[in-house]
Amino acid sequence: MPGFPSERFVNLSEWERNELLCSICQDVVNSPLVAQCCLQTFCRDCIHEWLNVRNTCPYDRSILNTTQLAKPPRILLNILAKLEIRCDFASNGCQEVLKLEELSQHSLKCYFGSGFCEKCFCLISESDESHKSVHNCVQSLLQLNRKSNQEIESLKQTLLSNTGVTDDQIGDYMLLDVNQYKSLMNEMKALKEENAITLERLERQEY
Ligand SMILES: [Zn+2]
Ligand SMILES: [Zn+2]
Ligand SMILES: [Zn+2]
Ligand SMILES: [Zn+2]
Known part of the structure; x- marks a missing residue:
């Protein structure tokens, strides 16, 4: 080096x-x-x-x-x-200032180097790095939230086009492929939970 x-x-x-x-x-x-x-x-x-x-x-x-x-x-x-x-990863958003003798140890465990932000746990995207723009926790979480909402929406559409029913009507229909229905619902449930966690993390940010 x-x-x-x-x-x-x-x-x-x-x-x-x-x-x-x-x-x-x-x-x-x-x-x-x-x-x-x-x-x-x-x-x-x-x-x-x-x-x-x-x-x-x-x-x-x-x-x-x-x-x-x-x-x-x-x-x-x-x-x-x-x-x-x-820090070596200051351009990713790390604010640490270290003694030179501590630098290599820090770099090994720095969250900004691992690709994950230590505050919001979002992956710091490639575009953040290449444009040298400072990672923004709120923006990252909002983006994650938007993405999950889109996924939920597209799952609903899949459900609707496969079965002809909406997710709140679905309980009444007995002719469905039960396994397909279950897996779609589970996927949707997981996404909704992930979304709730994201929003909770967003609220905890002190901005
Ligand atoms: Zn000389
Ligand atoms: Zn030199
Ligand atoms: Zn660092
Ligand atoms: Zn962050």
Whole structure:
């Protein structure tokens, strides 16, 4: 992975930005390594990719190979670890700000990365992500509600066209295919229950 864009950090000082910059990707270093020639710091992936096709230092053009890369001093690693950064899935709506050392752990369990919102439990849709628009719980729940209503309506139509009766008349008719009727009614019941839960969740939102 290349570096972290500096705008993802909260309260990044000018000094930190300059000292922790990878001169290849121009972002804050990720898994840093130091070149022996000039003591410049680069992301592990950036400098390895560079030295795959060249044998000079990107900073001062000295001859450089991967054996001349060293771990950075502990103080630099400590400063990096404590920087505060926004979640990888901030554009999906995650508001978390974490220490850099906690970021990978958080990303693994972040609801916004798993595709589900942690507040409304709706799937954050592909379109939310690609348009980088912030996920909106109320909109998602309303959409879910609309979809269930449409499904209920189409099930009613199926029932009506298959049997010629509406769902409230249906009890009187004995000539129906009972199994078909039961499965349609169960499906409708499940959808209505799902709808009730959706509405309940909608009401709990504090907007
Ligand atoms: Zn880099
Ligand atoms: Zn160098
Ligand atoms: Zn997150
Ligand atoms: Zn939500």
